[in-house]
Amino acid sequence: MFEKEFIVTCDKTGVVICGCRCFEFRGCLCRHALVAFQLVGISSIPQRYILKRWTKEMRYRHSLDEYNMDDNNLLDESSCYSYLVHQTVKITEISASSNVAFNVAKEVIPMLLKRMLEVANANIVEQPSEEIRV
Structure with missing residues (x-):
């Protein structure tokens, strides 16, 4: 060995x-x-x-920092993804802190998910499919 x-x-x-x-x-x-x-x-x-990066304090401080999203980044898929992840982490941390907050999230998240699926399905119908010929 x-x-x-x-x-x-x-x-x-x-x-x-x-x-x-x-x-x-x-x-x-x-x-x-x-x-x-x-x-x-x-x-x-x-x-x-x-180190602070290994503590709970850092996790909460990081998630509560403001995330800057300007109009120029709205078309950048990576920036949109990062912004949404940041926001959902904040929602998750706050929701896990109390039963009341958890129940609010439990009620609202399914409605948000339903609405997002409606938008996603509408975009699929609206966008013409690309034909690929071989």
């Missing part, structure tokens, strides 16, 4: 440096660093190693 050794330095203040550089590359501590914490008597991960 392939084994590689990494040099790990750790002090009592909770500063750890590992040769595998997992934290620097991926943003999460490697098992080598976690073992080093145990060996020096640190029982919880120091705050400096808990």
